[in-house]
Amino acid sequence: MDIxxxxxxxPMAAPMATTHGKAAFRASMPSVESNLGSAFFEIxxxxxYYPAVVTEAGTYSYEWLLHSANCVRRYxxxxxxxxxxxxxxxxxxxxxxxxxxxxxxxxxxxxVPLPISIEKPHCQKIYELCQPDVxxxxxxxxxxxxxxxxxxxxxxxxxxxxxxxxxxxxxNHDLAMLLFTSGSTGMPxxxxxxxxxxxANACSILHELPICADDRTLVVLPFCHAFxxxxxxxxxxxxxxxxxxxxxxFPVSIMEALSRLRATSFSAVPEVYRMLLKFGQLEKWxxxxxxxxxxAGGELRYxxxxxxxxxxxxxSFYIMYGQSEATARLACLPPQQMHVRRGSIGKAITGVELxxxxxxxxxxxxxxxxxxxxxxxxxxxxxxxxxxxxxxxxSADGWLRTGDIAHQDTDGYFxxxxxxxxxxxxxxxxxxxxxxxxxxxxxxxxxxxxxxxTSRGEETRFVLFVSSESTELVDLAKIRATCQNQLAxxxxxxxxxxxxxxxxxxxxxxxxxxxxxxxxxxxxxxxxSVAVLSAKTAAEPISANHQxx
Amino acid sequence: xxxxxSELVADLLHFVQSRGARHAEVTSHTDLLESGxxxxxxxxxxxxxxxxxxxxxxxxxxxxxxxxxSIAAIVEFLLKAPVPQGSRSDRx
Numbered sequence: 001m002d003i004x005x006x007x008x009x010x011p012m013a014a015p016m017a018t019t020h021g022k023a024a025f026r027a028s029m030p031s032v033e034s035n036l037g038s039a040f041f042e043i044x045x046x047x048x049y050y051p052a053v054v055t056e057a058g059t060y061s062y063e064w065l066l067h068s069a070n071c072v073r074r075y076x077x078x079x080x081x082x083x084x085x086x087x088x089x090x091x092x093x094x095x096x097x098x099x100x101x102x103x104x105x106x107x108x109x110x111x112v113p114l115p116i117s118i119e120k121p122h123c124q125k126i127y128e129l130c131q132p133d134v135x136x137x138x139x140x141x142x143x144x145x146x147x148x149x150x151x152x153x154x155x156x157x158x159x160x161x162x163x164x165x166x167x168x169x170x171x172n173h174d175l176a177m178l179l180f181t182s183g184s185t186g187m188p189x190x191x192x193x194x195x196x197x198x199x200a201n202a203c204s205i206l207h208e209l210p211i212c213a214d215d216r217t218l219v220v221l222p223f224c225h226a227f228x229x230x231x232x233x234x235x236x237x238x239x240x241x242x243x244x245x246x247x248x249x250f251p252v253s254i255m256e257a258l259s260r261l262r263a264t265s266f267s268a269v270p271e272v273y274r275m276l277l278k279f280g281q282l283e284k285w286x287x288x289x290x291x292x293x294x295x296a297g298g299e300l301r302y303x304x305x306x307x308x309x310x311x312x313x314x315x316s317f318y319i320m321y322g323q324s325e326a327t328a329r330l331a332c333l334p335p336q337q338m339h340v341r342r343g344s345i346g347k348a349i350t351g352v353e354l355x356x357x358x359x360x361x362x363x364x365x366x367x368x369x370x371x372x373x374x375x376x377x378x379x380x381x382x383x384x385x386x387x388x389x390x391x392x393x394x395s396a397d398g399w400l401r402t403g404d405i406a407h408q409d410t411d412g413y414f415x416x417x418x419x420x421x422x423x424x425x426x427x428x429x430x431x432x433x434x435x436x437x438x439x440x441x442x443x444x445x446x447x448x449x450x451x452x453x454t455s456r457g458e459e460t461r462f463v464l465f466v467s468s469e470s471t472e473l474v475d476l477a478k479i480r481a482t483c484q485n486q487l488a489x490x491x492x493x494x495x496x497x498x499x500x501x502x503x504x505x506x507x508x509x510x511x512x513x514x515x516x517x518x519x520x521x522x523x524x525x526x527x528x529s530v531a532v533l534s535a536k537t538a539a540e541p542i543s544a545n546h547q548x549x
Numbered sequence: 550x551x552x553x554x555s556e557l558v559a560d561l562l563h564f565v566q567s568r569g570a571r572h573a574e575v576t577s578h579t580d581l582l583e584s585g586x587x588x589x590x591x592x593x594x595x596x597x598x599x600x601x602x603x604x605x606x607x608x609x610x611x612x613x614x615x616x617x618x619s620i621a622a623i624v625e626f627l628l629k630a631p632v633p634q635g636s637r638s639d640r641x
Contacts, residue, residue, distance in 0.1 A: 249582075249589045252613050275593060279612035427590065457597050485570035489590050492568075 001088075001127070003150040004075060004136045006096040008068070011058040011157055025050070025213040027239045029206060032199045032377055036176055037105035039199060039237060041066065041165045044102075047213075047239045053095045054216075054243045054261065060095045062239070065102070068095070068155040070163050072103025075153060076134065083169065085133035086178065088112045088126075092141060093223050093244045098232070099155055100136040101223070108170045109133075112178045112190075113224035116141060117488045121439070126180050126188055130384060172196040178384055179226055181324045182423060186434025190384030191226075191324045200351055200377035201327035202233045207350040208332045209318060210291065211265070215240035218263040220248035220272065227297045227428060230328030231267055248272060251280035262289040269428030270300035273308055274458050282311040296320040296329060297428030299416065302342045309338060321345035321414075324430075325393065325400055327378040330354060331414055344413045345406075352376040356408055361395055364407075369417050372406035373399045422512075424453040426460050426490040436462060436483075436491050443482050446470040450502060450510050454519040456494060463519035464493035467501055474498055495522050552603050554624060561620045564598055565591070577620040587617060595623075603627065 025047065030039040044052070047062035054060075076082050087104040089111060091097040097113075104111045112130055114123060135148075144150060170176075176198055178190040205211070211234055219242050221228035235242055243261045248254060248268075254276065258266060273295055276282060292315050293308065300308075300319070309317040319338065322329035331354060333346030348354035353375040356364045364370045379400045382390035393401045405417045423432050433451035440449035450465045464483065468474045480496045497518070503511040552560070558577055565575050565586075572586055581587040587595075595617075596607050605627055616626040 247582075249587055249592055250612060250614055250617070251609070271589070271593075275589065279596075279607075279609040281609040456594070459593060461594075480567070484568055484572070489569075489588060494594070 001132055001148060002079075002134050003142065003144070003148045004072075004100075004134055005139050005142060005150060005152045006072070006091070006100060006136060007139060007152060007154050008057075008060070008095045008099070009154060009156040011060055011064065025239055027213055027237060029203055030199050030237050032196050032203060033172055034195070034199065035105075035168050035170055035172060036195045036198050036233070037102060037108075037170075038165055038168055040069070040102045041106065043237060043239050044069075045163075045165075050213075050239065051241045052236065053098060054241060055095065056246065064155075064157055065095070065098055066163060067158070068099035069101075069103040069106055071153055071155060072099050072136070073106040073166070075151070076104060076107035076109055077166075079133065082133070083108045084110060084175070086110045086112050086130045088114055088130075088132040088135045089224070090114050090116060090118075090135060090137045090141060092116050092138075092246070093219060093228070094138065096136075096138055096155065097223050098236070098242075101232075104136075105176060106166060106168070108168060110175050110178055112180070113229070114180070115222060115224050115488070119439070119486055119488055119491075121442070121486075122188060122435075122488075126190075129188070130178055130190055170195065172199070173381075175381065177229075179224075179229070179324050181226075182430045182432045182435060186432035186438060189386060189389060192381040192384055193327055194381055197327045197378050197380060198233060199237075201230060201329060202237050204349045204351040204376075204378060205230060205234050205329055206238065208320075208334075209234070209265075209294065211235065211238050211240060213239040215264045215291075216243055216262060216289070217241070217265045217267070218243045218245055218254070218258055218261060220245050220254060220266075220268055221297075221428070225297075225428060226322070226324040226328045227267070227269070230322075251275045251278070255280045255282065255285045258287055258290065259285045263287075264289050264291045265293065266290070267294040267296070269297040269425075270295055270304075271298070271427050271459060273300055274304060277304060277307055277311075282308075287312065287315065290315040292316040292318060292335075294318040294320055296322055298425040302338075305338060309335065319344075319346060321416075323402055323404075325380045325402070326352070326374050326376070327380070330374050330376075330378075330402075333413070337413070341409070341413045341415075344409075344415050346414065347412050348374075348414075352378060354408075354414060355399075356406055356414075357399070357401070361399060361401075366408050366410045369405060369407045371420060372402045372404045372414065372416070374402060375399050424460055426453075426462075429488075429490050431462075431491055433462070436464065436487065436493065439487060439491075440464065440466065440479060440483065443486075444474075444479060446472045447474055447479070448502070450512070450515060451493065452512060452515045452519040454516065454523045456523050461523065462491065462493045463522055464496045465499050465502065465515055465518075466496060467499045495519075497522065554628060557603060557627070558620060558624050560602055561595075561599070561623060564595065565620060575620070577624075579620070580618055581620075582614055582618055592617065599623070599627065 044062040044066035049061045051059045052062045052065045087109040172195045176195045177193045180188045245257045316335040319333040321331040331346040356370040357373045436451035437449045451462045503514040505511045
C-alpha cells in the first residue's frame with residue numbers, strides 16, 4: 001500500500017459567487033443511471049467559482065475542487081490496475097477529503113473512508129479485508145511508517161486548462177464505496193455501495209428535504225460516517241456550500257458558527273442536540289438564515305425534539321432514520337407530523353419501501369411488532385467478501401432486514417420498538433459489545449470480558465465486566481489503561497469491574513440483563529470512586545471484587 | 550461546595566488523565582483545546598462528573614472554551630462563579 005498525502009493550500013482570495021451563484025442556479029436531479037463521479041463533474045463544472053467548501057482557512061470553489069479532484073485522479077490513474085482498486089481515506093472533514101473522494105471516483109477506484117480515531121488493530125483488520133492499493137491522508141493526520149512509499153500532492157489554486165470529463169467505464173451498478181461498520185457479530189463489515197445506491201439515496205433525500213443551490217449547511221458529522229456522507233453527496237450534487245466546523249466540542253461554538261457563517265441548515269446525531277439544549281443557549285443566537293435542522297443516527301426523545309423545534313422556529317426540524325446498509329437514510333418524519341405522530345421515525349422516503357416483517361419475511365399488518373425491513377435502489381450490494389453475512393440480512397427479492405424491531409400505524413408511519421441484536425448507538429456510531437470484548441480478550445488472553453451498554457445521564461456508555469479464566473490475577477488497572485489508550489473514544493468503558501464469575505441464564509449464556517442491572521447501579525454512583533456493589537441473581541450469587549488501585 | 554480546591558484539582562486531573570495515553574501526561578495547566586484532548590464525549594462526561602463530585606450545577610453560558618481550556622481554568626470558574634438560584638432556564 002502506498003501513501004498519498006494531500007495538502008490544500010489556503011485559497012488566495014475568497015472566490016465570490018458569480019452569475020452561476022445564488023438563485024440563478026438550480027441543479028437538476030442527478031440520474032441514478034449515471035456515475036457519481038460524472039454527476040460530480042457536471043455539477044462542479046457548472047458551479048465554477050461558487051463556494052463548495054468553507055473552512056477556517058478560507059473558501060474553496062467548485063472549480064478548485066474539480067481541479068484538485070483531477071490532480072488526485074491523475075495520480076491514481078498512473079498506477080497499474082487502478083480500475084476497481086480500493087483507495088482508503090484517512091482524512092478529517094476537509095477540502096482534501098472531497099478532492100480525494102471524487103478524485104478516486106473519477107479514477108474509477110473504490111473509496112474506503114476510515115475514521116481518524118480508528119484503533120490500529122481494527123484498521124489493520126480492515127486493510128486485510130479490502131487490501132487498499134493507496135491510503136490518502138494529510139500530513140498532520142498521518143504517522144509515517146518505513147514500510148510505505150509516501151508521495152505528497154499540493155492542491156493549489158492555479159488556472160488550469162479546461163478539464164474534460166474522462167471516459168468512465170464503471171457502470172452505475174459497480175462498486176463505488178466500501179463503508180466499514182459494525183456487523184451484528186462485532187466484526188467489521190464492509191457495506192458495498194454502488195454508484196446507483198449513492199445516487200438513489202441522494203435523490204430520495206433531495207425529495208424530502210428542501211436542499212437547494214444557495215444552501216450553506218454547517219457540517220459537524222464526519223464524512224466517513226453514512227450520515228455525514230449523505231450530507232456531503234446531497235449538498236455537492238445540489239451545487240450548495242458545505243461549512244466545515246472542525247470542533248463540535250462546545251455547544252456554544254456550534255451555535256456561534258451557525259450564526260456567524262449564516263448557515264441555512266444543520267444536521268446532527270441526538271447526542272449533539274441534547275448537548276445544544278443543555279448548554280447551547282439556543283435563544284441567545286440570531287439564526288436568521290436557518291431554514292431547517294435534521295436529526296438521525298439514533299433516537300431523540302419526542303420531548304427533546306419538540307423543544308428543539310420550538311427553539312429554532314420558524315426553522316423546521318426533521319426527524320430521520322436510516323442505516324449504512326441502505327446507503328444512509330430510509331425514513332423521514334415531516335415537521336408538521338411531529339406532534340401528531342409522537343416518537344415516530346416517519347414514513348419511507350421517496351424511492352424506498354419499508355415494511356414490518358415476521359421471521360419468515362412475511363409482511364405484518366399495522367400495529368404488529370416485527371423486523372423493520374427496507375427495499376429500494378439505495379439498499380447495498382451486500383457485505384464485502386461475506387456472502388453468508390449478506391444472506392443473513394438481504395433476501396433474494398431485495399429486502400434488507402435492518403435489525404431494528406418496529407411497528408407501523410395505519411397511515412404508514414413507523415415506530416421503533418428496540419433492537420433484534422446487541423448493537424447500540426454511541427454518538428451515531430454503531431458499536432457491538434463484542435468489539436470491546438474481543439479487543440480486551442485479545443490483549444489479555446486469560447480474561448473473559450463482557451461489555452454492557454448503560455445510560456449515563458441521557459448518554460449511552462459501556463461498563464466492562466471481566467473475569468479470570470485461569471488462576472492468574474487480573475490486572476484491572478492495566479486493562480483499564482489499555483482500553484483508554486487503544487479503543488476509539490466512543491467504545492471506551494467508563495468503568496471496569498472484576499467478577500468472580502459471570503451470572504448465567506438458564507441456557508448457560510452470560511446473563512446480560514442481570515449485568516445491565518449491575519451496570520446501571522455502577523453508572524449511578526461516581527464512576528471514579530470505588531463502586532459499591534452487592535449484586536445477586538435469583539439463580540446464583542455473584543461476588544464482585546471491588547477494584548483497588 | 551462540598552469539596553476543597555486542591556481535592557477538586559486532583560480529582561479532575563485523575564479523571565482526565567485516565568482517558569487515554571495522550572491524556573496521561575496532562576497537568577492542571579495543559580491546554581486541553583490546543584492539544585485536541587477535549588472532545589465532546591469527554592466534555593459531557595466531565596460536566597456530569599463535576600456536577601456529581603462538587604454538587605455544582607453547570608449552566609449553559611459556563612460551558613465555553615475559556616472556562617474549559619485547562620483543569621486550572623475549570624476549577625477557577627467553578628470557584629469564582631457560584632450558581633445563582635433560579636437561573637436554570639437553560640437546563641432541561
